Amino acid sequence: MSAPPVRRLRSKRVLLGVTALAASSLSGCASEPEYAAICTDPQTHQRVDDDQCDDGDQPEDYHGGAGFFWFYLATSSRARVPAVGGRYDDRAGTYNGAGLVGGHRSVQRGGLPKAGQTSVKSFTRSGGFGSSRGVSSS
Numbered sequence: 077m078s079a080p081p082v083r084r085l086r087s088k089r090v091l092l093g094v095t096a097l098a099a100s101s102l103s104g105c106a107s108e109p110e111y112a113a114i115c116t117d118p119q120t121h122q123r124v125d126d127d128q129c130d131d132g133d134q135p136e137d138y139h140g141g142a143g144f145f146w147f148y149l150a151t152s153s154r155a156r157v158p159a160v161g162g163r164y165d166d167r168a169g170t171y172n173g174a175g176l177v178g179g180h181r182s183v184q185r186g187g188l189p190k191a192g193q194t195s196v197k198s199f200t201r202s203g204g205f206g207s208s209r210g211v212s213s214s
Contacts, residue, residue, distance in 0.1 A: 135173035159192030
């Protein structure tokens with residue numbers, strides 16, 4: 077008497093593997109932004125609360141004068157995030173937000189810890205589906 081044929085479930089395994097791969101690639105769409113911004117007073121080089129800066133898609137660049145402006149820190153850098161009220165190093169980033177957004181860079185405006193932190197990189201939020209406040213990539 078011969079043994080019953082063994083059922084092969086390869087197609088289900090392949091389908092499951094492809095589904096898992098597709099799901100992981102979709103979550104890859106939510107990459108971290110290239111720049112994260114803090115709201116600043118450029119005249120005093122102090123960070124102010126994010127609510128003081130405009131969240132518009134085309135941020136106003138600082139060219140001198142009074143007011144509060146976004147200051148963009150590269151997320152790949154080890155730049156320190158100052159606490160609200162703390163001083164920042166203007167050599168650690170740029171005020172050129174319009175150039176970043178116009179240059180198709182992903183930007184997160186606001187949302188960094190108010191108490192500050194030793195690095196920008198570990199505190200940026202992912203964009204993509206359900207992206208966080210101020211993330212844009214025009």
